[in-house]
Amino acid sequence: DGGITQSPKYLFRKEGQNVTLSCEQNLNHDAMYWYRQDPGQGLRLIYYSQIVNDFQKGDIAEGYSVSREKKESFPLTVTSAQKNPTAFYLCASSPGQGAGSGANVLTFGAGSRLTVL
C-alpha cells in the first residue's frame, strides 16, 4: 500500500544534540512538507519541497534543516539552534501543482514525537 513512513516514532534528545527525522513516501508525489504541532495548536509549516533538489523555508524554519536528494525522501534535521524542539513532527506529501485540486489533498505520516531531556 502507498503511504508515508516516518521514523522514529519516539525520540529523546539531550540539549545540544542534532537529530534527524526520516520521511519516506511511495506515492510518487512531487511535493513534500514538514509541519510541527504543539499541544492545542494547529500545524505550523517548517519546510516544504515542490521538486527534487529544491526546498523552501516555511513559517518556522529557524533551527531546522532539510534535504531533498530523492523524490521519495525528505529528512528533517532538528539542530541545537532550535530553542524549543519538543513537539510532534508531521511529514506530508501531495501531488504537485499540476495536479489541480488534487494538490490540496495532503497525505500525512504517523508522526515523530521528539522530547528534549
Add this chain to the structure above:
Amino acid sequence: GQSLEQPSEVTAVEGAIVQINCTYQTSGFYGLSWYQQHDGGAPTFLSYNALDGLEETGRFSSFLSRSDSYGYLLLQELQMKDSASYFCAVRSDQAGTALIFGKGTTLSVSS
C-alpha cells in the same frame, strides 16, 4: 497575512448534528480543506471546497461561501469515533502547495 479562525472546542451527544465553523483571511484563495486528527494520530483529509456551496460525503458535509470568507464542516449522526480534532486549511500565499492550518476544533462526543 493569512489566518484561520475556528472554535477551540465543541461538545455533542451521539446521534446529534454538529457544525464547526471556519473563517479565513488570505490574499489568494484556492479552496478550503478540512482534516480530521484523532489524538496522537496523523491528520487525514476529509473534504475540499473550491466553489461556493455544499459538498456531501456520507455523514460529513462541507460548505463554502467565498464572498463571506467562511466555511463549515457539518457532521451528522454523530458517533463516539467522531471524537477528534478538526482543522480547516487554506493554500499558503507564499509556500506553493503547502497548506496553512487553523488551530483546530476538538469535538467530544458523549453517549
